[in-house]
Amino acid sequence: MASVELTDVRKVYGSSVEAVKGVNISIHDGALCVLVGPSGCGKSTLLRMIAGLESITDGTVKIDTTVVNNLGPAERDIAMVFQNYALYPHMKVYDNMAYGLRNRGMPKQEIDKRVRDAAQILELTQLLERRPKELSGGQRQRVAMGRAIVRSPKVFLFDEPLSNLDAKLRGQMRVEIKNLQRQLGVTSVYVTHDQLEAMTLADILVVMNGGVVEQIGAPLDIYEKPASTFVASFIGAPPMNLVPVTADGSGLVLKDGTRIGAQGLAVPASGAIIGFRPEDLEVSAGTNTHVGGLALDLKVLGVEPVGAESYVYGIIGGERVVVRVAGRSTSQTDDHLRVIVPKEKLHLFNDAGKRI
Amino acid sequence: MIQNNPIGRIIAHIILIIGILIVAFPIYYTFVASTQTLQDIIRPPLSLLPGGHFWENYSSALFGGISKIGGVGVDRLLLNTLVMALGIAIGKIIISILSAYAIVFFRFPGRMFFFWFIFITLMLPVEVRILPTYKIMVDLGLIDTYTGLILPLMASATATLLFRQFFMTIPGELVEAARVDGAGPWRFFKDILLPLSKTNIAALFVILFIYGWTQYLWPLLMTNRNDMATIVIGLRKMIDFTDANTQWHLVMVTCILAIVPPILVVVLMQRWFVRGLVETEK
Numbered sequence: 001m002a003s004v005e006l007t008d009v010r011k012v013y014g015s016s017v018e019a020v021k022g023v024n025i026s027i028h029d030g031a032l033c034v035l036v037g038p039s040g041c042g043k044s045t046l047l048r049m050i051a052g053l054e055s056i057t058d059g060t061v062k063i064d065t066t067v068v069n070n071l072g073p074a075e076r077d078i079a080m081v082f083q084n085y086a087l088y089p090h091m092k093v094y095d096n097m098a099y100g101l102r103n104r105g106m107p108k109q110e111i112d113k114r115v116r117d118a119a120q121i122l123e124l125t126q127l128l129e130r131r132p133k134e135l136s137g138g139q140r141q142r143v144a145m146g147r148a149i150v151r152s153p154k155v156f157l158f159d160e161p162l163s164n165l166d167a168k169l170r171g172q173m174r175v176e177i178k179n180l181q182r183q184l185g186v187t188s189v190y191v192t193h194d195q196l197e198a199m200t201l202a203d204i205l206v207v208m209n210g211g212v213v214e215q216i217g218a219p220l221d222i223y224e225k226p227a228s229t230f231v232a233s234f235i236g237a238p239p240m241n242l243v244p245v246t247a248d249g250s251g252l253v254l255k256d257g258t259r260i261g262a263q264g265l266a267v268p269a270s271g272a273i274i275g276f277r278p279e280d281l282e283v284s285a286g287t288n289t290h291v292g293g294l295a296l297d298l299k300v301l302g303v304e305p306v307g308a309e310s311y312v313y314g315i316i317g318g319e320r321v322v323v324r325v326a327g328r329s330t331s332q333t334d335d336h337l338r339v340i341v342p343k344e345k346l347h348l349f350n351d352a353g354k355r356i
Numbered sequence: 357m358i359q360n361n362p363i364g365r366i367i368a369h370i371i372l373i374i375g376i377l378i379v380a381f382p383i384y385y386t387f388v389a390s391t392q393t394l395q396d397i398i399r400p401p402l403s404l405l406p407g408g409h410f411w412e413n414y415s416s417a418l419f420g421g422i423s424k425i426g427g428v429g430v431d432r433l434l435l436n437t438l439v440m441a442l443g444i445a446i447g448k449i450i451i452s453i454l455s456a457y458a459i460v461f462f463r464f465p466g467r468m469f470f471f472w473f474i475f476i477t478l479m480l481p482v483e484v485r486i487l488p489t490y491k492i493m494v495d496l497g498l499i500d501t502y503t504g505l506i507l508p509l510m511a512s513a514t515a516t517l518l519f520r521q522f523f524m525t526i527p528g529e530l531v532e533a534a535r536v537d538g539a540g541p542w543r544f545f546k547d548i549l550l551p552l553s554k555t556n557i558a559a560l561f562v563i564l565f566i567y568g569w570t571q572y573l574w575p576l577l578m579t580n581r582n583d584m585a586t587i588v589i590g591l592r593k594m595i596d597f598t599d600a601n602t603q604w605h606l607v608m609v610t611c612i613l614a615i616v617p618p619i620l621v622v623v624l625m626q627r628w629f630v631r632g633l634v635e636t637e638k
């Protein structure tokens with residue numbers, strides 16, 4: 001049980017490549033913090049710095065009340081689950097889980113008890129005498145978790161643990177990890193590039209891009225109030241539609257010259273980007289405008305029915321957008337639709353991509 | 357086999373059997389000769405069936421002492437060769453696995469320099485550096501010692517490179533998992549690297565044992581005393597230029613005895629050896 005505190009953490013490779021550019025994150029005791037971002041955003045580097053597998057160029061990492069910058073991975077009281085599980089191929093499942101405890105000189109009975117308890121929780125009891133290569137992907141994943149659990153560390157670190165599993169198993173393991181983390185109440189840091197995984201698992205969601213933190217918050221807060229166009233397009237699937245606009249005296253002008261009513265939007269002179277989620281659009285039958293909403297013309301490019309809903313792809317003011325429609329859409333390619341965005345669902349970003 | 361018709365199969369088997377006969381017959385013939393008296397061997401034709409002097413010939417060769425090589429028995433030659441072959445094989449494996457471990461898993465100044473330095477020694481086989489090495493051995497007073505026989509042949513770039521290649525296939529995450537699990541460098545080596553390398557070690561052991569067993573040039577230089585000679589050297593000394601002076605029945609016995617240990621090593625370690633060559637346990 002511990003909190004994790006990152007203060008101005010930087011990582012520079014060689015003399016110039018800055019992978020992590022001053023990150024501040026505070027994770028309270030028992031929380032599950034998810035670091036999410038595209039590949040190369042520094043999320044894995046950050047995790048490895050917390051683990052002690054990567055040196056810290058600048059700043060401090062604090063676990064509980066101890067600054068761990070100069071401690072080795074084994075001394076930080078952390079346990080890590082790796083992307084490829086990193087099970088010891090020549091050891092049985094039992095020994096895989098017991099190895100870390102043996103290295104710490106724990107008495108045999110205590111090791112046995114812990115391994116069997118963890119196996120019980122993860123339903124691995126039948127597999128303790130097997131070797132990793134005799135296990136399925138999901139089972140290996142469980143063993144990797146078991147290896148972390150038996151240590152009862154202060155912090156769990158997960159490095160994209162589900163990315164090697166197929167979609168169905170991934171969904172299942174996601175729920176299991178969440179439940180397990182709740183049950184054990186161990187502070188966790190979880191790295192993923194999958195925004196769905198991030199949204200569903202996180203207590204604290206950290207969206208990273210290019211070595212900096214774009215936004216920290218509760219998943220739904222971030223979804224509803226993205227701090228930048230990057231966060232807006234990264235969180236949510238399909239991503240938020242972003243349409244650049246400029247303002248002149250009488251209203252707003254889209255990229256292709258289409259004029260729309262300003263509807264009281266305060267658009268700065270330098271221009272702005274309006275954003276709206278695909279599910280927040282209303283397709284209107286006539287030409288009437290929704291009170292307090294932004295009415296836009298959409299030219300349909302194609303329709304993707306996925307079952308319970310359909311995605312209508314189209315163009316508004318020269319920008320590609322997508323609209324999520326419940327059930328099946330009757331729209332055809334080249335149809336013109338009138339869509340309305342309620343004002344309270346509109347997101348406004350300045351030309352630098354920051355939320356206004 | 358690609359096709360499975362009976363005629364093809366029979367032909368294939370016939371070819372294989374002929375091949376085996378060609379390879380095995382000389383060895384069989386040597387064995388036959390080793391069970392005959394000297395007179396029977398010198399007076400052709402030699403029988404194709406083993407004669408009745410098996411125990412007599414083998415015990416006199418093994419324990420009787422052979423006058424041609426100063427009354428030393430083949431048992432002594434076998435012991436010398438065994439010590440040398442084992443020393444070379446085990447020594448090479450220990451040295452090369454440790455140096456490969458250092459080169460792959462540690463960052464230290466001059467790492468690449470040492471790697472290339474080891475690599476370059478590949479270009480200097482025993483024959484090339486034989487005179488300076490011999491001089492050093494003489495200066496150190498190591499002529500006619502096991503150390504002198506073994507030491508110069510122990511350093512091996514080939515084995516180091518082989519282990520290096522294998523170590524580089526070990527995923528970085530495994531190393532990191534071990535670090536998180538609190539395994540220091542020594543524990544990691546002992547608990548993880550060594551067990552994972554055992555098929556490679558077995559394969560190398562077989563190759564290096566045979567390499568050591570069949571060494572000729574180096575033992576020829578290094579040994580003056582008959583009781584320090586290896587079996588290959590002994591064999592050479594037993595053959596005289598004049599046919600009649602050579603105790604052929606004992607030469608044949610020594611030949612057979614020289615073949616047996618490498619065959620035993622290959623057969624006993626075959627399971628490991630083959631596995632090490634074809635698959636890496638991941």
